[in-house]
Amino acid sequence: EADIYQTPRYLVIGTGKKITLECSxxxxxxxxxxxxxxxxxxxxxxxxxxxxNSTEKGDLSSESTVSRIRTxxxxxxxxSARPSHTSQYLCASNQGMGTGELFFGEGSRLTVL
Amino acid sequence: KNQVExxxxxxxxxxxxxxxxxxxxxxxPFSNLRWYKQDTGRGPVSLTIMTFSExxxxxxxxxxxxxxxxxxxxxxITASQLSDSASYICVVSDRGSTLGRLYxxxxxxxxxxx
Numbered sequence: 001e002a003d004i005y006q007t008p009r010y011l012v013i014g015t016g017k018k019i020t021l022e023c024s025x026x027x028x029x030x031x032x033x034x035x036x037x038x039x040x041x042x043x044x045x046x047x048x049x050x051x052x053n054s055t056e057k058g059d060l061s062s063e064s065t066v067s068r069i070r071t072x073x074x075x076x077x078x079x080s081a082r083p084s085h086t087s088q089y090l091c092a093s094n095q096g097m098g099t100g101e102l103f104f105g106e107g108s109r110l111t112v113l
Numbered sequence: 114k115n116q117v118e119x120x121x122x123x124x125x126x127x128x129x130x131x132x133x134x135x136x137x138x139x140x141x142p143f144s145n146l147r148w149y150k151q152d153t154g155r156g157p158v159s160l161t162i163m164t165f166s167e168x169x170x171x172x173x174x175x176x177x178x179x180x181x182x183x184x185x186x187x188x189x190i191t192a193s194q195l196s197d198s199a200s201y202i203c204v205v206s207d208r209g210s211t212l213g214r215l216y217x218x219x220x221x222x223x224x225x226x227x
Contacts, residue, residue: 004156040122040219040220041219042117042202042217042218042219042220043157043202043217044217045215090156090157092156099144099145099206099207099208099213099214099215101147101159101162102149102157102159102204102215104156104157104158105156106154106155106156107154107155107156109154
């Protein structure tokens with residue numbers, strides 16, 4: 001079982017609230033990723049990091065931001081949540097090549113009312 | 114355009130039966146192809162990886178095949194169990210490097226009934 005953890009697992013909040021989704025891994029992986037997943041759709045990469053102080057935007061435009069101050073920690077923040085942000089957010093990590101096996105967290109399901 | 118198409122979109126089978134899931138891709142250049150299993154409410158977990166030179170690979174009751182010429186892969190599940198109920202996602206990499214990208218299919222939702 002992968003040692004990558006996401007909190008909260010479920011979050012229901014009102015429009016305009018600021019939220020942070022936490023992701024931590026204990027495998028020492030240098031590469032970390034955030035994916036967005038909607039029912040019946042493919043995973044979309046929204047942010048990635050290849051190491052400390054390195055963050056890049058992914059293929060899918062997102063109003064969220066990320067930070068990578070420590071190797072093991074890769075939080076995602078939404079300054080002002082909207083109903084369009086309702087989705088499942090999956091954090092993942094891997095080592096070596098970016099196309100190597102991804103280890104996923106359990107996901108954070110966000111619902112914005 | 115690099116794409117990954119999976120079929121069927123959903124599948125219902127009876128416990129103990131076999132099934133085959135399909136993945137067609139147009140990704141080029143090709144590095145590898147992985148099948149992931151995603152249980153409801155959980156993150157995906159890798160089942161197998163197929164590289165260009167591999168035709169068949171097994172992981173317990175799961176057998177993956179790859180035809181790099183036709184750009185097709187299949188995942189065969191033998192003697193299905195209730196715990197096989199999940200979404201199966203095909204992921205193709207376009208090169209084995211830091212610059213490589215991953216292309217995800219939409220998954221096949223498999224339901225195994227008792």
